[in-house]
Amino acid sequence: MMQWETVIGLEVHVQLATKSKIFSGASTAFGAEPNSQACAVDLGLPGVLPVLNEAAVAMAVKFGLGINAEIPEVSVFDRKNYFYPDLPKGYQTSQMYHPIVGAGEVEISLEDGATKRIRVHHAHLEEDAGKSLHEDFHGMTGIDLNRAGTPLLEIVSEPDMRNAKEAAAYLKAIHAIVTYLGISDGNMAEGSMRCDVNVSVRPKGQDTLGTRAEVKNVNSFRFVERAIAFEVERQIELIEDGGTVVQETRLYDPEADETRSMRTKEEANDYRYFPCPDLLPVVLDRAYVDHLRSTLPELPAEKRARFEGELGLSPYDANVLASSRAMAEYFEAVKDACGDAKQAANWVQGELSGALNRENLGIEQSPVSAAQLGELVARVLDDTINGKAAKQVFQALWNGEGESADAVIEARGLKQVTDSGAIEAMIDQVISDSPVQVAQYRDAEPDKRGKMIGYFVGQVMKASRGTANPQQVNALLKEKLDQA
Amino acid sequence: MALEPSDVQRAAHLARLAMNDADAAGYVDDLGRILAMVDQLQEVDTDGVAPLAHPLDTTQRLRADEVTEGDQRDHFQRVAPAVEDGLYLVPRVVE
Amino acid sequence: MHDMTLTQLAQALADGDISSRELTETLLGRIDRLDGRLNSFITVTHEQALAAADAADALRAKGGAGPLTGLPLALKDIYCTNGVKTSCGSKMLDNFIAPYDASVVEKLKAAGTLSLGKTNMDEFAMGSSNENSYYGPVKNPWDLNAVPGGSSGGSAAAVAAGLVPAAMGTDTGGSIRQPAAFCGITGLKPTYGRVSRYGIIAYASSLDQAGPMARTAEDCALLLGAIAGHDLRDSTSVARGVPDYMAELGESLSGLKIGLPKEYFGDGLTPEVEQAVREAIRVYESLGASVHEVSLPHTHYAIPAYYVIAPAEASSNLSRYDGVRFGHRCDAPSDLIDLYKRSRDEGFGEEVKRRILIGTHTLSEGFFDAYYTKAQQVRRLIRQDFLDAFEEVDVLMGPASPTPAFDLGANKDPVSMYLQDIYTIAINLAGIPGISIPAGFAGQRPIGLQILGPHFAESQLLNVAHQFQQATDWHQRRPALAEESA
Structure with a gap:
């Protein structure tokens, strides 16, 4: 039997907890009426322009400092061009070439108490898309753009994880860091944290990476483990049956507990990234970064x-x-x-x-x-x-x-009774009420008595409604029972 | 760099412009001549020259994190071709 | 009234010689009577204009008038105007009633001006002749067989014909200066970032800039003062004080160093244009300026660089027209791809599609570095040419266009049309300001002198243009059509 090694990398999208959107003054609050929080800029109306939210920048930098990453002096926003109804401008403003956070690392702790360092390749700022609602509107899809423009920090790991548990631990570590920093509510159920998983397998001992599948939108710690488990099994079976893994995007279906290819007729995308001409290079001076560092918990x-x-x-x-x-x-x-x-x-x-x-x-x-x-x-x-x-x-x-x-x-009246007079009185009462037990006790070998005293302790505690100091009761009982 | 009809078809698809073969043939000629004109750029020695994306050497100004925009949905949706229950409608999107 | 400058009209309003209502009615009447032949307006907002005129007169009666109160203008149909159709010259936006005002529009309203309507233009500002409008070509008031230039051809023609004293244009590669030259008016493209782009429908974001088109440099100074300045909604607008452009119009030109870029007087320059420009330079010499030959060695590469950068930005900027939230949507789309492809195919004209395709192609995988990165590198060299020249001289002068206005339909080939912008396009790549002023005629057709200055040297440019207009009368010439009696 061939021994297989799993290689996993994660792309985690974290919605930043700003009040307003990354490029507009619309609210980011969750759960509003459809499109009531999509302003002119979010809708991509003709003529509108983006202006960058300072809090989104500060939160991204804090994350970078929190994982000991390099914070480059200059970062640049690019446009990622593609058409989709939840993407109003026909491009997503993101950072392709000069992200705001450089390489860093995250320490994860495993169940056996061991720790491992997972390298983060970079983290970049981008805008979230809206949502497509597939309920039937006469066979149409409804588009809600409230979420469009919510700031996202995309955290891209190196392929440093070797099993599903490590991947889940990494996701938990990211969750802990962002919530510690207060830069996200980390609410996975509301989509505040979303995860794409890159999985490949290779024969143990091989250096080169196997072909990976990207599993999209794996949105709970548990699903990460399940999706990886399914995917690893699928890939190994495929290879062992003489097939090859195709580089593709797959979707995890929690109901069926399986991943499915998302391939459609659509050929490979060409996103035509280029620097966004509506935004200028973001320059972070040292004093600003140092100030943020001083605020880190x-x-x-x-x-x-x-x-x-x-x-x-x-x-x-x-x-x-x-x-x-x-x-x-x-x-x-x-x-x-x-x-x-x-x-x-x-x-x-x-x-x-x-x-x-x-x-x-x-x-x-x-x-x-x-x-x-x-x-x-x-x-x-x-x-x-x-x-x-x-x-x-x-x-x-x-x-x-x-x-x-x-x-x-x-x-x-739960205060412990430590007054030895009161305890003695209760003990005397118990001893006089339990002649049979006292006799048995006194007849027993000294090494058996230890067990038998429990009965008397229980009776005294009961009499004190649990408030007598058990150590004191024990000591006094012993004294009195052993006297005769 | 010679332009092929397949290049035009590919660009048209990426740009979501309907294009039949006859249209594509017409564009190959126009676009080919434009690109030939553009190809003169290759004559320029640009070794060590940084690309210039903005004409001024200024940097991004940051906005305070404040909610300044209220709900204008009805106003904005007056110009929308198809809406229902506050949602923009498109032909069914298959995931 | 129709042949007065903005400054003169402001004085007449202030003196109570005329009311804003009278002025507005007069001009609306001229539009109704003459514009059928010019096609310079896409939308005329009679009622809003008259209501605004009455409000301006009322404000003046209360003593609350400012220097621009009650002055009628026109806006290129690229400026979003709340409640008014904003088509950008495209079928795509034929049904688009803008739900907000551009920052420039807000500023002009706040200054007390009013708009008579929205002027015709090349679709999405892509063109040099105004023949690319969904609403049909604009005619040059000097010669109805000639183009007015583009893309701000409607604004230029309307001002030249005395339909409005001044109008707003935009300039991405010459779209203010070239039509100003063709129509015998004054047009200023300010420094990139001097005027907010918020609410101006984007063509090429790193090149687009708004500016005034009027009869005189003085009028342009008046308007620039009203529209310039930092805008919190435009990241690329510059946080820099706005000087009093009117205050600096009296400076002597004695000692002014004028550079003549030798590349601007080469092959393709029509003799009449060269002659008129050289004659204008002699006027400047007589005003105390000295003339020096300079070189802008990368001039030849400005058009190739532009036709990578502008279409690349445009291909992305125009992706938002997808038939979902606004604009044209095809009938009964069968699926999402069909919705996109047919809506965009039906909504965009040929030149727009051509530029979207060029931009999409040059940005795509395998071509990006050879085209886009290369063009941006050349762009830096082009800007450096100007920075170097301005170490030697104060301003540069040359023709705004190699020819006077050409005949409608004369330039069918896109590449030869693009070459028309040889003298204007590099200015946008470099982001510097430029102004075109009337400097003579070739037969009936006007010729423009272009003056260029360093970044943020608008005051100086306006003064240099103004001094010429104090010494010459080219800017006072009016086309016969403008003087036709009712």
Whole structure:
């Protein structure tokens, strides 16, 4: 059997979170009435001209800085010429020869905790197209140009990925970077992030690349893995059956879970790129780039390293907690409030993530705020409550049944009982109520007694409604039962 | 660079201009002579000369990110040949 | 009234000698009476013009008038005008009522001027004779058998015939200066970027520039002051102060260094034109200027470079005419490709299609470097020729066109038509300003002197042109048609 190696490169289109479009003052808000956000410039009316949005430039540069890319001093917009109804001017304004972001790299982390660097060839600015709506308008297609002119950053990777998991990890890493930077909402369901995947296979050990297929519009992390899996299998089968892979564009169909050739009668395109005469070269001076650099937040890779190194978290925890800016911010707020990174990590990863997953919520939608959770963890750490009570407090906060951990503890009397007099009284009561168990205990060999004490602990905890300090209960019980 | 009828047909298709063979033959002559005139450029020594895309050496000015355009759909669609429910209509696009 | 300059009319309005209403009615009457023979207008906006005239008179009565208030103009039909058909001389836009005003139109309105209508032009500004209009050719008022030049032929003919005191044109390769020369008027192409292109239907974006066409340099100065300046909607408009062009019209020409590019006096130049130009140069000498021969060695390559760059840009600029959002749409398209191909085939005229095909071909794979990149390199050399010349002299002078206006239908061959623009086209490639002023006649047909200056030297150009017009009366000559009584 021939051993095959998969080679994958990704082109990720990220809609930038500007208020207005890349070349016009129309709104980029999602979900408006058709064509209500397509202004004269977006419609390509005769005579209109583009003017470049500063925020789109700043966001692209921030991304470049975030992946340690070169930021060339000069970038140039070109026209990519082709006819399509969702492309009003008959050309897309893009950057073919002098992109705004040069070569950089992205660190991805794999499930086994290992990391790998994926090189980014370049990233360029361009305008998004409109949408074709294929519902039946008497056999016609309807065109909505609201999306036309939304700024896109197209991030082109080198073919550095070797399997579907790496591709998905890369896409997640890009997602984390753009959301950390606040340059995109990263909402894949609304198309804020879209992905084209280039896949080829070659016999293991071969240097030259195999012929690739470009799979278009693979728009979720899961679909990336599925589309690659299908495509790899298809290509290997094809070659092993004596066929050859054709360089072509394919479309992933999530329903059928397969890729399909998009080839039509249309021959190969010739986009006739040339510099857009309506836009001048964009020149970024050093001071501007340095200013943007000074505004960069700590990015996922740095954060992950700090969580591991400084905070002593496991690689797994560090990776999960750094995976999104919202998650990291939440965790750090809990950590700051309780003063213990490991406990904070345990609670965020354990109780909180469990509850969020059960209800399919993102961290941004958590009913328990980081301040509330931090206070709760602090109360565990300072022995105000025990672990059992802590779960009750968490549930109450989750259900909105209290303003803060302290308020819930107070209202429900969950404060740990540490008064040894009170605990002794409860123990005496339990001992006198359980003569049979006491006798069994005292008859048992000392090495069996450890297990049997559990019954008495349970009874005392029950009597205290869970508030007695379990360590204290244990110690006192032992003392009293072993006395006789 | 001699111009072939297939070059004209190819350009016509890229430019989405209807063109039958008779039209193409006519254009081969006109366009061929224009390109022959243009070919004089090859006489000029341009080694080391940077292309000039704009007559002035100015750079792109950037616009503040503000929404300045409101909804003018009805106004703009008054000049549209076919619209329905606010959408521009075209013959069915097959993906 | 119809033979007064814009400046004189402004004075008459200010003095209360005439009202804007009277002036507007008079000119509309002349258009109705004479334009059937000229075909210089595509659309005449009688009602809007009269309403604007009344508003201007009312404003003046309240003491709110500015220097241009109430002056009637005409606009080449390439300027988008809100609510008014803007055809660009094409069947493609025969049904296009522009939904917004071009920046120049906004500025002219804000200055108080009013528009009598939209003037005829070569389709999408592609042409040198105005024979490429969907609305038929324009006739030269000096000789109805002659072309008025192009592409701003309607504006030139309307001004020459006294239908309007001034009109706006655009110039991509000579489209203001050559028709100005053919019709015996003054036409200024400003520096690229001096006037906003927003709302002017694009032909070749890196070459197009708007400018005034009028009877005198003084009138052009008046209008340029109103339309020049930075526009936030045009990235290529230049952020640079606008001087008071009228204030600089009194400068003496003593010590002015005039360069005569030897390449502008070579083969193909008609003797009458050369003679008139040389006579004009002698006038300048008499005004204190000195004359120097200079060389623009790449002149010969300007037309080849232009016919790569302009069609390339045009092929892309005209892709938006696809029958979807505006403009001509073919009947009952069978599918998307049919919609595109038939709408565009039916909507565009021959010359436009020719240039789209040239541009598409030269940009396509395998040809791009040999044509487009090469042409842009040559473009730099052409600009450098001018920059070098302006190290030596203040202005350059020569003919605006190698011939006077030619006969309608005389230039059937596209290449020979293109060669007509030999003296104007390099100026657009270099982005420098140029003006054409009346400097004599060949028989009945006017001859234009072209004056060129460095980037942003409009003040100087206008003054140099103005001083000539103080010393000569070519600009005061009127065609017989203009003087016909009702």
